[in-house]
Amino acid sequence: MKYAEFNIENHKIEFMNSVFGIEKVLLDGKTVSEKFSFSGIKHKLNLNSENFILKSKYKQFDKREIELELVKNGKTIEKQIVQADKKQRIYWMLIGTGLGIGAYELLNLIIESLN
Incomplete structure (x- = not known):
């Protein structure tokens, strides 16, 4: 753009x-x-x-x-x-949310495997 x-x-x-x-x-x-x-x-x-x-x-x-x-x-x-651009802000918010959820899930898997 x-x-x-x-x-x-x-x-x-x-x-x-x-x-x-x-x-x-x-x-x-x-x-x-x-x-x-x-x-x-x-x-x-x-x-x-x-x-x-x-x-x-x-x-x-x-x-x-x-x-x-x-x-x-x-x-x-x-x-x-x-x-x-407003669309650009929305895409970055979605990417950030996705990365946050992915990191949370990964950390949960690591913690479960240690127990």
């Missing part, structure tokens, strides 16, 4: 995030960075021989926002705050 777009001169930088935490940064439609992130990460890219970093920070337990900061040569040039 596309969350944000930054326009630098005649170039377009897009930030995308999947339900499973895969972040992707596209430069003029081509993927330049793809990483897994649970709470945020830095994506490095080069445009016209200049270094850019797109930082993502996911505030999932607070305001459920994704804060995006585009940095050029160490200086912030643009910041965007976008709301996280």
